[in-house]
Amino acid sequence: MKWFERMKKGIRTLTKRELPEDLWVKCEGCGEILYRRELETSLWVCPKCGYHFRIGHKEYINILLDAGSFEEMYAELTSADPLKFKDSKRYTDRVREARRRTGTNSALRTGAGSIEGHPVAFGVMDFGFIGGSMGSAVGEKFVRLVDRAVSDGRPLVVVASSGGARMQEGALSLMQMAKTSAKLTELSEARLPYICVLTHPTTGGVTASFAMLGDVLIAEPGALIGFAGPRVIKQALGLEELPEGFQRAESLLEHGFLDMVVDRRELKKVLAKLLEHFT
């Protein structure tokens, strides 16, 4: 394996990215060494074991929307620092760093696009942007996206991925849960469908607001979905281990909290069929 390690070092780039840039990638599910190009073709799902690698906003736009159909809106909207929050780092520095790393201005990208010809209002979160956490910017963009869906008469499709509400905006972040959920009542009144795709991981305030309010709820296989994170639960209950499969998409399906668990490679097709039924 010596030649392989050398090669890895040779192509390592300096910028930290969500997805490995290396030519070869080890599957976190089965340990198989996979050729990057092959993995890309299989939409970052391991062809051997079906493990779903975490991907970012750009990938989901490419995978789910018709080529060239995405028309981004509110892209300039970004976080302010209303509490002048500073822990070990300044909040403004964390935001700046996240913007640089993800190439986007907030943890939620919003716009219009189409899925196999069906026009939709589309939102996608990026876990790479401060853990996909929801602060005022995410809440405001979500609300504007719903407004847009209503004014254009388009169904809403959102890909969620988040560690929860953003701590650095305090109660303002918390209120985004109420703000986004309240706004969805208007989408219902307009009788427009809302489909939410929950990806790994979706927890905390995002799950406990717009991510659980879809007319149809879909999750990717193996996605961790819950309110309290596993670490918090273990700590609170004094447990070493949590039950096998706990808070995974398959378990939520079994308990009746999801409509379906869909392989990423089938996701676009399933969304298109759903939209077909609703429109």
Add this chain to the structure above:
Amino acid sequence: MAILDFERPIVELEEKLGGLRRYAEQEGVDLSDKIARLERELERLREEVFSKLTPWQRVQLARHPDRPYALDYINRMTIDFLELHGDRYFGDDPAVVGGLAKLGERSVVVIGQQKGRGTKENIRRRFGMPNPEGYRKAMRLMKLGAKFGLPVISLVDTPGAYPGIEAEERGQAEAIARNLYGMAMLPTPIVVVIIGEGGSGGALGMGVGDRVLMMENAWYSVIAPESCSSILWRSHEKKEEAAEALKLTAQDLLKLGIVDRVVPEPLGGAHRDPEGAARTLKEVLVEELDALVDVPPEELVRRRREKFYRMGVWEE
């Protein structure tokens, strides 16, 4: 009575004053000069301590074991309280109480997150941390209120939703989300009062209202200061700093437009005079409801949603 560190000098002085009064009475001696001096000193000390409470001290007051809880307020503020039980899906959560009661002249639906007094009751009520059944019971009762034209009063007091295995399996997140959605469109007035702890989504799950009030020494935020400290500072020692940074006090939240009104507490905190605290809150609630009951439901819902849409600070 449990005594917090910063309360100690006050309590000691109170004890001293009490002793002196008893002595003067028993012995029939005139110590009125000395007593008056001590009274002035006590007044000054109270003012000094309670006029500049730090956010962390307020968090401690909000968690004071003698602080009035939801049922303490309900029993003092209302008459004919009939507790109603169960979510009609799975069970009855003792961490959430609710029912019908008369506040002044008016019948209302009152719901609240309920902590326990003492270890045994606290275990039963999960320290006021609701399971999904609690949120679903609250929603059921709110809908009951809307159906019969009764306003809703929601008393929030929880460290957070219960982080349990069964709670997750029975849809803790879904239950909270459903309440946020349901409360946003409930066609009857809702007045929320953060009476003690407003711990994150677990608090907000019963916290969407036309008016959101907050007791002077309550706290309300996205996360408890200890948890914030351990995540962001990677240390349990920074809870005071976290409490400061989170802007979780009633005054801070009033400035941020998250809270509509701060309800003053008796000097020294609600636990020093639960009767007084309940009397003030009752007056405030009657006044708030008076202003809401004649607003047509559609208008009420429209305004309530608009109010939450305005929340947030961003740049573009």
